[in-house]
Amino acid sequence: MPTIHITDIEAAINFWRTKAPSLENGALPPETRALAEVYAVMALQRSHEIEEPALPPAARQAWLAWFDSTPDTPCIAICSTSQGDEVCKGCGRTFAEVQLWTEMTPVQKRASWRRITQEGTAWRFNKYAERAAENTPARTG
Numbered sequence: 180m181p182t183i184h185i186t187d188i189e190a191a192i193n194f195w196r197t198k199a200p201s202l203e204n205g206a207l208p209p210e211t212r213a214l215a216e217v218y219a220v221m222a223l224q225r226s227h228e229i230e231e232p233a234l235p236p237a238a239r240q241a242w243l244a245w246f247d248s249t250p251d252t253p254c255i256a257i258c259s260t261s262q263g264d265e266v267c268k269g270c271g272r273t274f275a276e277v278q279l280w281t282e283m284t285p286v287q288k289r290a291s292w293r294r295i296t297q298e299g300t301a302w303r304f305n306k307y308a309e310r311a312a313e314n315t316p317a318r319t320g
Contacts, residue, residue: 183229192218209241213241253291270301
């Protein structure tokens with residue numbers, strides 16, 4: 180089962196901290212609080228990942244709102260899987276990930292993003308990093 184990594188929870192918290200700062204009395208807005216509670220439990224349990232069904236509904240909604248603000252795909256329009264490579268030299272996704280991307284859930288997509296970012300070998304991270312930044316707009320809507 181795909182999991183959400185603690186770094187994604189943290190990124191979502193930071194997204195919401197910028198979008199909806201703390202209230203005058205210092206209380207966290209609902210989205211930030213929901214994510215912070217998950218983050219705290221994960222930290223106390225020394226867990227780096229949480230399964231999607233374990234995410235409380237409010238935290239899941241806040242996480243999905245953050246997810247919608249991230250680039251939709253790692254593609255930089257240089258696809259070597261169309262040339263027979265099992266892993267795309269441009270974006271780092273496997274052939275299966277490229278083929279199934281539109282059917283993947285947000286959690287599955289983030290797992291792919293995490294893997295290719297950790298590997299850092301795709302051209303999007305070196306040779307064509309500027310092109311990747313130009314070709315990965317955030318989702319709208």
